[in-house]
Amino acid sequence: MADASTKTARAEWGTRFGFLMAMIGAMVGAGNIWRFPYVMGDNGGGAFVLAFLVLLFLLAVPGLMAEVALGRYTNKGVIGAFREVVGRGGMVGFGVIVLLVNIALMSYYSPLIGWTLYYAVHSLLFSFTAAGFEAEPFMEGLFANSALMIGLHTVVMGSIAAILILGIRRGVERLVVYAVPALVVALVIMTIRGLTLPGASEGIAFTFGVQWEFLLRSETWIAALGQALFSTGLGWGIALTVGSYLREYDDVPLGGGVFTAIGESSIGILAALAIFPVVFAVGVAPDAGAGLAFVSLVQVFPEIPLGGVVAILFFVGFFLATFTSGLLITEVSVTTIAEETRLDRTQTVLAICGGIWLLGLPSAYSADILDFLDFVFGNWGLPLATLAIIGVIGWVLGPERLRLLAVNRNAGIYVGKWWDPVIKYVIPLVMLFIMGYFAWDNFREPEMIAGMLVIVLFPIIGYAIMSVLEGRGGHPDAADVTGGDD
Amino acid sequence: MALTAEVLGMLSFTLLTFWGLATWALVRTLRQEGRKVEILRHQDRMDTYSPQALAELREWIDAHPDDPLADTARERYNECVETLRQTDSHFYDWSDREIANLERL
Known part of the structure; x- marks a missing residue:
């Protein structure tokens, strides 16, 4: 049990740069590397960029400001922040939705990090440029080897636990301040290598060619909307948690909003510049997802000079991108559970990581299960979490109050009244639209049914749990301290 | 190409x-x-609001005196005003005249 005297001060980011890199490290994940470049090229290139930019400023930037500000205002994890706003009782259970979605998300994201770890290790062994290497059988061999997949999942969760135990400043911050710049440097070097290859211009034309007619297609806007919301991790509790460790005089809107949303998207743009010139230079068909990273690109490396080194840069960078995201996704639960129970940080980390490891076994065992969960939580679970967080800010706390009391306090830029209706109306309506659109698009499919179950059951479970716990006063006195290293 | x-x-x-x-x-x-x-x-503390943001906070407090968060808002307003009066270096672009015109709530 935690010694109450140790729970007297909350951890803080050691530096401003540490906070900014934590935000970027959390938000830049697999989607920026293996999804964004293809979605961009496939949806009108420059036309998609414009649609994406509009939605980024309209939704993601204000939304992230709100979420970081809520964390900073309450200085609490997800459930504590909800309690601070709605008061004790069952309604705090809407914070539990965010927690459940995060745990579910991490349960299938950890095996995916394991894939990138496996490829990073093989890049260091120069496997991809060895004679007789074949990309597709190699990937299929990995997916078919359940023991190896479970082993990788175990290594990933063990590593995340080891870092989280060290705390916010000595663990998370110490890693992200090196990992995020290293990812950027790796992609820049890969971009330079790719752009100097003959035929690279076709990749640039695919990604940045402007097809204006795409701006009139609803599919372009839906794709841009998905990218703007999911890529920035808006409303998943991550920005709230990271923001809760801000220091007294830290700014919220410039770093937590503008820099995070634009910075993480910039890495997607850089990934497009790093990947497609290389892919097109060798004449491999562009793709997205595992097909792009684990087949197309892997086929490319033996064909280009210094391909083995480029493979190392790409896969190590890719691993760092996914690993730092996994670290911060897990931190959401660690921060909250450490506050809400009498467990100390080490005990909480072990309990959370152990639980996620257990829940992740099916996804590690079968890539099909992972795909299914990714679809269900990507389309319904995550928007539900966003709706819970932005809904509580917009409709209970009130955006004007939060803007006056937290967003504009110590702020690096002034945020005006335009922000209030965006938080109260626009983002919740967009999230409802997304959930409805995907339900209609996948009507009666098993994924859609599972998604509806998530939408109905998670709020009920959350409400029931918190009604019982809050009713019997299961909230410890020394609840507001976590982070582990202050 | x-x-x-x-x-x-x-x-x-x-x-x-x-x-x-x-x-x-x-x-x-x-x-x-x-x-x-x-x-x-x-110095051990620093101004927390820009002139524009503090003026807006003041307007809101005047318009919502009975709001559940009005006391917190007043505290934050007064904290900034006091800091501005008691410190020499300011983070935001405050003029002496603007500071002189501020009053505690």
Whole structure:
């Protein structure tokens, strides 16, 4: 049990740069590397960029400001922040939705990090440029080897636990301040290598060619909307948690909003510049997802000079991108559970990581299960979490109050009244639209049914749990301290 | 394959917009951080609102005196006013006249 005297001060980011890199490290994940470049090229290139930019400023930037500000205002994890706003009782259970979605998300994201770890290790062994290497059988061999997949999942969760135990400043911050710049440097070097290859211009034309007619297609806007919301991790509790460790005089809107949303998207743009010139230079068909990273690109490396080194840069960078995201996704639960129970940080980390490891076994065992969960939580679970967080800010706390009391306090830029209706109306309506659109698009499919179950059951479970716990006063006195290293 | 002016234009626009803006935000926030650290080296506290933000906070308090968060808002307003009066270096662009015109709530 935690010694109450140790729970007297909350951890803080050691530096401003540490906070900014934590935000970027959390938000830049697999989607920026293996999804964004293809979605961009496939949806009108420059036309998609414009649609994406509009939605980024309209939704993601204000939304992230709100979420970081809520964390900073309450200085609490997800459930504590909800309690601070709605008061004790069952309604705090809407914070539990965010927690459940995060745990579910991490349960299938950890095996995916394991894939990138496996490829990073093989890049260091120069496997991809060895004679007789074949990309597709190699990937299929990995997916078919359940023991190896479970082993990788175990290594990933063990590593995340080891870092989280060290705390916010000595663990998370110490890693992200090196990992995020290293990812950027790796992609820049890969971009330079790719752009100097003959035929690279076709990749640039695919990604940045402007097809204006795409701006009139609803599919372009839906794709841009998905990218703007999911890529920035808006409303998943991550920005709230990271923001809760801000220091007294830290700014919220410039770093937590503008820099995070634009910075993480910039890495997607850089990934497009790093990947497609290389892919097109060798004449491999562009793709997205595992097909792009684990087949197309892997086929490319033996064909280009210094391909083995480029493979190392790409896969190590890719691993760092996914690993730092996994670290911060897990931190959401660690921060909250450490506050809400009498467990100390080490005990909480072990309990959370152990639980996620257990829940992740099916996804590690079968890539099909992972795909299914990714679809269900990507389309319904995550928007539900966003709706819970932005809904509580917009409709209970009130955006004007939060803007006056937290967003504009110590702020690096002034945020005006335009922000209030965006938080109260626009983002919740967009999230409802997304959930409805995907339900209609996948009507009666098993994924859609599972998604509806998530939408109905998670709020009920959350409400029931918190009604019982809050009713019997299961909230410890020394609840507001976590982070582990202050 | 030669790139068209349109592709090159969009590439430049995208890089400038995303990387330009991200770099601007990073440099600006880190410089502001440096300034805050410098101010706090010489005094133990610092103004927390810009003139525009503080004026808006004041308006809101006047318009919502019975709001559940009005006391917190007043505390934050007064804290900023007192700090402005009692310290020499300010983070935001406050003039002496503006500070003299401020009053506690």
